[in-house]
Amino acid sequence: MTDTIGTTTLLDWITRFRDAVVEKRDWLTELDSAIGDADHGANMARGMTAVVDKLGGGVPATADELLKGVGMTLVSSVGGASGPLYGTLFLRMGMTAGAVTELDAAALAAALRAGLEGIVARGKAEAGDKTMFDAMSPAVDAFDAAIGGGADLASASRRAAEAAAAGRDATLPLVARKGRASYLGERSAGHIDPGAASTAILFDTLAAAIAGSS
Template sequence: MAAVGTDTLVDWISGFRDAVTEKREWLTELDSAIGDADHGANMARGMSAVGEKLAAGTPATVDELLKTVGMTLVSSVGGASGPLYGTFFLRMGMTAGAVTELDAAGLASALRAGLEGIVARGKAEAGDKTMFDAMAPAVDALDAAIADGADLSTAARRAADAAAAGRDATEPLVARKGRASYLGERSAGHLDPGAASTAILFDTLATAISGSS
């Protein structure tokens, strides 16, 4: 697969909606240990709203599609996850531009912009025990795979694997950002819920791309 069209991106977004809805209780359980116990509910509600928005009509271009997702999340999700995920998709859309498909370099550039948007909003760094710890390795892995000549499907799966490893690596960390940071040393021993949903985000991206290949 040489490029990702809007139909594949819709498959990704729909798959992410279905996955966070299915894993809602697990995400909430993770968040109940070190946060406000609302991450699962917030993500499921936000992505359900996205699904309803797209069911009314799919935007024709990548930028409009991703901006629609971002704005819907910002307006419908409470807590930190709405602004962060909303910013991620908004920045992706701004970078993608008014095109109908993204080649490997274009997808990587859009995802990198999404990551940078999250950093700008949340000020997170590696090891802070946040979604950054899953997303940054995923974006780096995608870039590395593309540079090595991997096809999009392979590159996306490597990114998903890196996100999952990043998620797992948050368990022993002491949180330095967000609600979890209030717990200090007691935050260690728990997966970060934002990193967990980020791993789902990249897993569903890889699944959507492989399904379209």
């Protein structure tokens, strides 16, 4: 079997991500209530539900159509910082993926890297700022390293998910330097960043979708 991810698997990823953020909505809100506006869980659940509803169970013909559609729906339906950031992630992924029906490991790596760069361009975050970047950057790096070392998509995506989870947990002691949490100064330490938490869910569901397709 060719080691690729097709539009059906991409749709499965998006659906799994929706299901997971809906399930963990209260937890994400609890995290955000400590250092933010207490709306991250609700925003992500609402946005991803809108995404899946708009897709209507149909599989878009190409990867860019699917990913750009996800991005545009998130930008238009989610308030706060999460809509523009996640929307940019998926829009950039779609632009990089192009009008193809499946992505090989290198193409998925390029799309994820472009998504990360889009988040950096929009949010100006760096490592240690206590944002979703602290989970996403290690995940994309881990995916690249695994693919470069000859790993298949399933193994690479699982390593990315593990790196995202570790990045999420590493935000616990950090003092926030970006976003609403930065207003708290030292009081932001001792809390996991909610954006990093949802990013870890994003990569965990990607790994699950790829594993489920093999």
